[in-house]
Amino acid sequence: MLIYQATASAPVNIACIKYWGKRDTKLILPTNSSLSVTLDQDHLRSTTTSRADPTFKKDRLWLNGTEEEIKAGGRLATCIAELKKQRRQVEENHPNIPIISNYAVHICSHNNFPTAAGLASSASGFAALVASLAALYKLPATPSELSLIARQGSGSACRSLMGGFVAWEKGVREDGSDSLAIQIAPREHWPDLHAVIVVVSDHKKGTSSTAGMQQTVETSALLQHRINHVVPARMTAISEAIKAKDFDKFAKITMQDSNQFHAVCLDTEPPIFYMNDVSRAIIALIVEYNRVSVAATGHLKAAYTYDAGPNAVIYAPAANIPEIINLIAHYFPQNQTFSDPFKLFTNQVPGKLPFPEGFNTQVVKKAEEGAVKGLIHTRVGDGPRVLSDSESLLGTNGLPISLA
Numbered sequence: 566m567l568i569y570q571a572t573a574s575a576p577v578n579i580a581c582i583k584y585w586g587k588r589d590t591k592l593i594l595p596t597n598s599s600l601s602v603t604l605d606q607d608h609l610r611s612t613t614t615s616r617a618d619p620t621f622k623k624d625r626l627w628l629n630g631t632e633e634e635i636k637a638g639g640r641l642a643t644c645i646a647e648l649k650k651q652r653r654q655v656e657e658n659h660p661n662i663p664i665i666s667n668y669a670v671h672i673c674s675h676n677n678f679p680t681a682a683g684l685a686s687s688a689s690g691f692a693a694l695v696a697s698l699a700a701l702y703k704l705p706a707t708p709s710e711l712s713l714i715a716r717q718g719s720g721s722a723c724r725s726l727m728g729g730f731v732a733w734e735k736g737v738r739e740d741g742s743d744s745l746a747i748q749i750a751p752r753e754h755w756p757d758l759h760a761v762i763v764v765v766s767d768h769k770k771g772t773s774s775t776a777g778m779q780q781t782v783e784t785s786a787l788l789q790h791r792i793n794h795v796v797p798a799r800m801t802a803i804s805e806a807i808k809a810k811d812f813d814k815f816a817k818i819t820m821q822d823s824n825q826f827h828a829v830c831l832d833t834e835p836p837i838f839y840m841n842d843v844s845r846a847i848i849a850l851i852v853e854y855n856r857v858s859v860a861a862t863g864h865l866k867a868a869y870t871y872d873a874g875p876n877a878v879i880y881a882p883a884a885n886i887p888e889i890i891n892l893i894a895h896y897f898p899q900n901q902t903f904s905d906p907f908k909l910f911t912n913q914v915p916g917k918l919p920f921p922e923g924f925n926t927q928v929v930k931k932a933e934e935g936a937v938k939g940l941i942h943t944r945v946g947d948g949p950r951v952l953s954d955s956e957s958l959l960g961t962n963g964l965p966i967s968l969a
């Protein structure tokens with residue numbers, strides 16, 4: 566008997582121009598456009614298998630081995646319903662293809678990194694869900710068209726449907742049909758851009774992005790200034806910086822926008838704090854690292870950015886990564902030596918390089934062991950991949966292989 570199934574993986578993305586605020590909470594339409602870098606799914610990824618079968622009683626989803634409820638009218642249900650609808654249209658237009666849009670689906674997903682820890686799991690997760698169902702249904706949709714569906718799972722997920730550098734255009738239509746992701750440049754355009762994720766905390770955060778951003782929309786006057794007068798110019802400027810591979814301009818805008826995002830959080834009533842003392846100490850280190858570099862060469866060497874949590878993401882040209890790891894390792898000692906899980910930096914032992922000439926070592930105090938829980942070194946990556954059936958997460962009985 567034929568098995569209708571597909572497996573896909575999708576990457577995480579980290580925004581340089583932050584999405585924060587919705588003008589429509591059901592359709593997930595943002596108050597401002599945003600722009601992100603897709604990170605390499607060879608390192609961080611969600612993998613999802615979707616199967617349609619006439620014997621399945623209802624749609625079911627397992628995430629990391631545990632079944633999650635698909636709530637009627639919820640985000641998961643909306644995405645699944647939209648993809649089934651598109652399959653139905655294909656079936657109507659092509660009478661010879663199998664009718665599977667009326668079968669229930671079983672979906673099994675796995676994140677190879679901590680879920681809901683501020684590492685953008687909802688972005689890679691919904692992108693992998695949409696990519697796997699689109700492959701199962703053999704939809705003729707473009708990544709931008711699929712981004713319209715992923716957006717309704719989690720706003721930032723729409724940017725994980727493409728690799729490289731991706732903008733989410735806020736759109737103006739009430740039905741959301743123009744609120745989609747477009748690729749500004751593929752990964753091959755600027756492969757030298759690397760990222761270090763500094764894992765400050767792996768605990769679930771206090772205020773979710775979804776709740777936090779609506780509190781900001783309702784109470785922050787600064788958000789209105791950001792939406793109307795700051796983000797539009799930054800979107801243009803950072804797109805130009807990416808096209809020109811101008812790291813100085815890219816870094817400056819990225820840091821400014823992270824700062825302003827956290828400023829609108831502080832301007833919210835009650836105020837929301839996502840960064841902690843460790844996050845702020847990492848900012849101070851990067852600022853000093855850039856100061857000595859600008860004094861010596863006129864150029865910036867690294868850019869920090871923070872999402873709705875204390876973890877730092879540091880973007881930098883590949884050549885600067887050993888020095889950056891060295892700085893973090895010195896000020897945030899671990900009980901074991903930092904290692905590079907992906908072997909992206911070689912030759913140098915982290916924590917053993919000299920500081921850059923003129924670096925003010927007093928800029929922050931050395932932290933207690935364990936303030937930083939880990940480092941992930943990665944780089945700009947590609948968009949979702951359709952995998953072979955040998956990578957399936959569902960067994961022949963239609964249940965997760967991990968539970969067999």
Ligand SMILES: Nc1ncnc2c1ncn2[C@@H]1O[C@H](COP(=O)(O)OP(=O)(O)OP(=O)(O)O)[C@@H](O)[C@H]1O
Pocket residue numbers: 611612628674675676679680681682683684685686687688689690691693694773774872873874
């Ligand atoms: N692989 C996946 N498949 C489907 N849904 C997923 C997947 N991974 C995560 N999710 C959904 O995303 C939720 C976590 O999103 P949340 O926004 O709380 O955390 P995060 O994405 O890690 O952090 P942030 O978005 O602030 O960076 C999970 O509870 C789950 O509902």
Ligand SMILES: C[C@@](O)(CCOP(=O)(O)OP(=O)(O)O)CC(=O)O
Pocket residue numbers: 579580582583584585593599687718719720721722774775776871872873
């Ligand atoms: C700070 C951010 O990471 C916010 C992400 O918010 P989500 O996409 O998680 O929110 P929902 O649309 O409600 O699911 C900035 C960004 O990724 O642009």
